[in-house]
Amino acid sequence: MVVHKGHITFRPLRSRIIAAVKSSTHQHKFLAGIEISFEVSDLLAGRAIGKRGERNSRSKMIHFVILISRQGKVRLTKWYSPYQQKERSTVIRELSGLILTRGPKLCNFVEWKGYKVVYRRYASLYFCMCIDPDDNELEILEIIHHFVEILDRYFGSVCELDLIFNFHKAYYILDEILIAGELQESSKKAVARLIAAQDSLVETAKEEAGSISNMISQSI
């Protein structure tokens, strides 16, 4: 609908509407609406909004656990729902931006892409868990604390360094607390007992192997 002459030309939709609207006084919201529509359309055009993929749509599940440092370095990640490697990097980047910038007095929950992420800061480390929207946020906050308390007992006043150099051990502990995104064990004692049993068996195995190699090296 382009008209070449006359005092009204059909310029691109956007500016046309703005021009028309500025002349009418009682519809001040039009301007706002325009801004919205174009902001959104630009955003949408720039990003592909595909379907979310097959996340488990049942509720009451932890989708992933992420531990990041204050500088955004990853210390531990555990994914209970399917996320490709590229998606994982995106998720971590987005959540870092969202969470690391939040002030200390605000809620420990953020809404993110239709999910909720519960996070808590311990010294220089942020523990984050992603849950479904209608789950009990405060409970998850305490599950995080439960995990931290167990780590603390295991490492003896755990600090970030412990987790950095012994991340595989942190994984073993996490696997005793959460399975398939659900709380498996709420007793610290039970978790500690199992981990201790595993460790002592591993220790014995190492000692045996150590003594054998000693024998071998001595006999050479």
Place this chain on the structure above:
Amino acid sequence: MEQLKTIGRELAMGSQGGGWTGQSKEFLDLVKSIGEARSKAEEDRIILREIESLRRRIAEPDVPRRRMKEYIIRLVYAEMLGHDASFGYIHAVKMTHDDSLSLKRTGYLAVTLFLSDDHDLIILIVNTIQKDLRSDNYLIVCAALTAACKLINEETIPAVLPQVVDLLAHPKEAVRKKAVMALHRFYQRSPASVSHLISNFRKRLCDNDPGVMGATLCPLFDLITADVNSYKDLVISFVSILKQVAERRLPKAYDYHQMAAPFIQIKLLKILALLGSGDKQASGHIYNVLGDIFRKCESSSNIGNAVLYECICCVSSIYPNAKLLDAAAESTSKFLKSESHNLKYLGIDALGRLIKINPDVAEEHQLAVIDCLEDPDDTLKRKTFELLYKMTKSTNVEVIVDRMIDYMISINDNHYKTEIASRCVELAEQFAPSNQWFIQFSVSNNFTFQTMNKVFEHAGDLVNVRVAHNLMRLIAEGFGEDDEGADSQLRSSAFNIELLFLHSELEFIYGNSTHIAAKILNNILCNKFLKMVNSYLRILGEPKLPSLFLQVICWVLGEYGTADGKYSASYIIGKLCDVTEAHLCNDTVKVYF
């Protein structure tokens, strides 16, 4: 506990010595250098170098097993930082075959972190899992069960199902517990293959070990969500368990921050909320224990408040009971008045639930709610908007929708923006107080509709079609039926231009997609234009019409004048010619002929 601390310390310190603990000095250096890296690029370089070196070394023949274990751990580390180490997967799989627990455990950890359940390598692992599930060493069984929870998919369930069921009766509680969770996971993957075994869950509910019982609550929750009626007989059992827990009859090990097994209490409350919903008889059993928990809850700790919150959720879903609702309202009050943002958040959520049962509850908390709305904390704001959405009545819809539109402009998350836009429309449709407001809103909403247009163009699925349909009806109806109103609208040129643009937009969309909503609106607008033809023809006779308006009229007449067969083309053209003679100056008007 002391012993545990020393073990932990030794293991941690042992790593500094290097050698047998599976972490050589090389690994420590690697981690240190990553820590000291100044930029992501540097970090990437270090890791890629590491991956290359590992790729070479891991392929060498006769790598000692301990060395291999460390390589695998380093690969896990690399993948955790976002890089690909898929060449190492097969070695991790091989490690699960190892007899020693230390290596097997690492192998299982690595494969559960590396692989997803649809990976090709899973076939190689299933056999190992099967074998390990039958091992004498309960720790190996545990490792296998943990791996099964992640890696077994629909196809491989039959291979391990019989053993897992057997393990439900294993003497060690850790094994039983993991077997329950594995069975639950299988049920989630493929309900059909596990449906005949559901009675096992009921049995495990009576297990001696509270851990196993607690774990069984997970699958039971899912089963009850799917089919409430089959489990109503368990209401009394659940209530009884909850009572015992609340009375501190579980071992002290399950205490957490002075509360007795709070996580188990929460799970039970969620289950009871489902079972009591809409069922007066079932709810009757629950009232007592709920009242007890309300009274006993420690509201000074986070976990205490978490349990309280869950109680409120339970109270608001089961059959209403006045005393409990009062207790819930009181707790909600306390949440809202607290300083903590977390508690305010929960308070808003709880208020939203209570409003469904008793809308007046919101009245006394209006100030607190408004405070939350103004709070800089985005999470709290959003939650409050959700509450407002539930609180909208015809008396306050204008104010609320205004606020929502303002907020919508300010936010960046377009997923959320579309959600709010849809909500605005729903509210307007439901509660529009007057035709006038309707018109204004629908006109202003035309621009919100522009948003919708764009959304349709790019991601039609995002907007609920029903909502879009209602929006269109709303706009169409908003045009007003009486002549006077219609006339004044017609004279409002901006309004008409808007109509025009809307129509052109739609043609564009309509041409590009098959979106139902766009088609519907197009139809509605066409009908409107048809009706307007009469009015336009009438108006044409008047002198001094604004030329913009004239253009609109001409276009409409041109497109639709002959559509309903009432007027012949020549009649319309005749009318238009009269007009041109009267308005000689304007070229643009002529173009419309």
